[in-house]
Each structure stands twice: as structure tokens, then as C-alpha cells.
Amino acid sequence: MKLLAFFESIIVAISCFFGSIFNLPDKNVEKIIENNGGMIYGVCHPNENYEMLGDAGFKWVRFDIPCPYDRSGNVTQAYKDFKERCRGYAERGFKVMAVTPYPRDYISGMGFNPVENEENIAKTKGLAVFLYNDLKDITGAFQITNEMGLVGFMHPLTIEEAALYIGIQLEAISEIKDESFPIGYNSADLIQVSRELHKLMKPYLKYCDYVGIDLYTGVQGKAEAKDYVEKIKKLYRMTGKPIILEEFGFWSEGGPKSAEQKAEILGIYGYSTEAEAIADGANFVNKLPSQFRNTLSLEHPGEESKWAELVFGQYSNHFYGESSAETIENIPHTPDGQAQYFKSVITELQKCKCLAGMIIYCCQDMGTCWVCGHSWCPFETKWGIFNMDGTPKPAYYAVKEIITGK
Secondary structure (H helix, E strand, C coil), rough: CCHHHHHHHHHHHHHHHHHHHCCCEEEEEEEHHHCCCCEEEEEECCCHHHHHHHHHHCCEEEEEEEECCCCCCCCCCCHHCCCCCHHHHHHHHCCCEEECHHHHHHHHHHHHCCCCCHHHHHHHHHHHHHHHHHHHHCEEEEEEECCCCHHHHCCCCCEEEEEHHHHHHHHHHHHHHHHCCCCEEEECCCCHHHHHHHCCCCCHHHHHCEEEECCCCCCCCCCCHHHHHHHHHHHHHEEEHCEEEEEEECCCCCCCCCCHHHHHHHCCCCCCCHHHHHHHHHHHHCCCCHHHHHHHHHHHCCCCCHHHHHHCCCCHHHHCCCCCCCCCCCCCCCCHHHHHHHHHHHHHHHCCCCEEEEECCCCCCCCCCCCHHHHHCCHHHCCCCCCCCEEEEEHHHHHHHHHCCC
């Protein structure tokens, strides 16, 4: 049996290699597309402007499932609200790509480490089965958690534990699910830690209908639209599974900051120079928004003495809200540039035969960056194809045109 499985894996690898090289259609990709009424076009963190979302050609939305129970075993209000929200989309013809809870959700919300021992592993499997049975009629697909491998998301698990956390849920759901309900997992680009995750996930790929990837190629740095397709094909060759692009997008604002702009931001905190802020150490750090302090604590625990320096080193772009002048195809970080990005990238993606879907990040601008807490930081605030007030940006109309032809 092991020898047969080995030869089957070799055949799949060869098929995926030549299929990606010559951009041949994959029957499993075609199956997902057929079961879902066409290519999966969706948007992350949607608003409730159902009519405009539908007019743009979106049939899918993507957002997170909160922890279903509290420590006493009661259903949480957040989970009840989530289900109501799903029903709202389902009643209007949308499907939900539901992202299952992070490990930290079960640890903080329910008080147990999901992979610490056999008893907890059994609990995690049981919760996965519960979520599927409870949500299958009002969602459409599951992404088993999100971007495991990144410290902020897999905390406090190791990469090996993160793969186990994903795998046991895939296995549990695959034993009971309908074949028209796709399940899979995703990674953050193909950075080293993501490649390690995909290696660790090999034993569980048989339970996947797809593998997802989040790509922000060229948001900062030189790139071309075809680079998206090349990365997708590479992941397809690695996994042998249909690919869903779970997140991709481009800021409508950004770029370098002048010395005067940086000085103004330092002044908000009461300092004239970076050296002055660093010398003030813990006092300076305590002035930062809580999101910034949480990020430092999560990613650099036990290094409190270095946090002030890290703000102006590793996190300098967040502190000043500054991004690179170099972008994909030299597209500027402006509302019109964002529209140009989507036209260019989606046009290339539509040619890719191993791709089953693409979900834009994201629907609407946000008030503050969840990493640093600054309103002037575009990193987590300016992704939306709608402004904060719900009015559409040029990107909305660009996406609508390229998806619907109208």
C-alpha cells in the first residue's frame, strides 16, 4: 500500500508540474468551479451593502468564525451574531468562506490548548465537526484557520503544532462533509515559514479540496502582475491541489514620508528626535497605542528593553505610516492606482487554470491599523474598495468591470 501511495504521489507531482508549465486545466479545479456556479469571486470582511457587492460580481464573502463557546460551555454572543450575519448573506445568494478560529481563540475563550494532549486534540476535532454541522447550510466553504506559520497568528503554537492543529480539523470534517463543500487551509505568500508549513501539511493534503494562499506581491517592491500567477503555479506544483487566492489587494494611499512629516508624527508623541524617544524607553513605549504594544509583546516577548529601538527599526514603517516608492508595475498608491492594480492582476489571474477562486482584501477601509493603532498607517487601513463611509472607490468599479464586463 505504501508503495502504491508513493507511485500515486509521483504521478500527481508530474501531472501538476506539466499542468502548471503548460497551463492545462485541472479536473479538480473545474469541479470546484462547477459546484459553485463559476469561478469563486469574493471579498474579505464585507459590509452589508448586499446590492453593490452583488452588482460587482461577488458571490462570496470571507470572514472569521469567533470562538463558539465560553469557558462555562455556553454559546458566545459573538458566535450567535456570526450565524445571523451568515444567514443575512445566504438569504441574498452569497456564500461565506468561513475562517475557523485561531488557536489563541480556544486558549483565551475556552481555556484549553487545542493540541496539548490527546484529550484536547479530541476536543478540537469535535469542535471542527460541530462547526461544520452547525454552519454548512449558511456558509459555503471552510478555510481552516489563517496564515499559520506567522507568529502573531499561530501563537503560542510551534509551526509543527500549527500544522497538526490544521490537519486534525481537516481530517475530522472530511469524514462527514458533502463533497460540494470545499475545505482547505492557507499560507502567507511562499515565504520560508510558509514553505515549511506546506511541507508539514503533506500528510493532510488528502483531506483538502483546495490550498489557499495570500499574496500581496508588489504592494511594496518591484513586481509584475504575472508574478501572482507564477507563485500560484508554484504552490500548485507543491501541493497538487486546486488553489484559491484567499487574499490579495493594494493600498489606495501610501508612499515615502518626508522629514517634515516624520517630525510631525514624532511631535505627536512629544519628541524632537528618534534618539530622544528611544532614550525615554518604557515611557515612550507606554505612549504607543495598545495595538502597537500588543504587537511588540507578542512578537518580542521578554525583550522589553529593546522595544523602543524596534519601533524605529523593524516597525518604523508602521510608526510613520511609510511605504516603499517601488510597487508592482510602478502603480502609485492612490485611489486610481488601486483600480489599475486590480485590473492588471485580475486579468492575469483569470488565465490561470489551477486557480479556483480569488477573494479581494478587502471590502472597506478601517480607521486604525490593527498592528500599530495609527490612523495614518496604510498597512491595515487603506485596503478597501469602499471608503470608510461605505462609498465606492474607483477600485470598486474596476473590479466590477473586470469580473462582470459591465
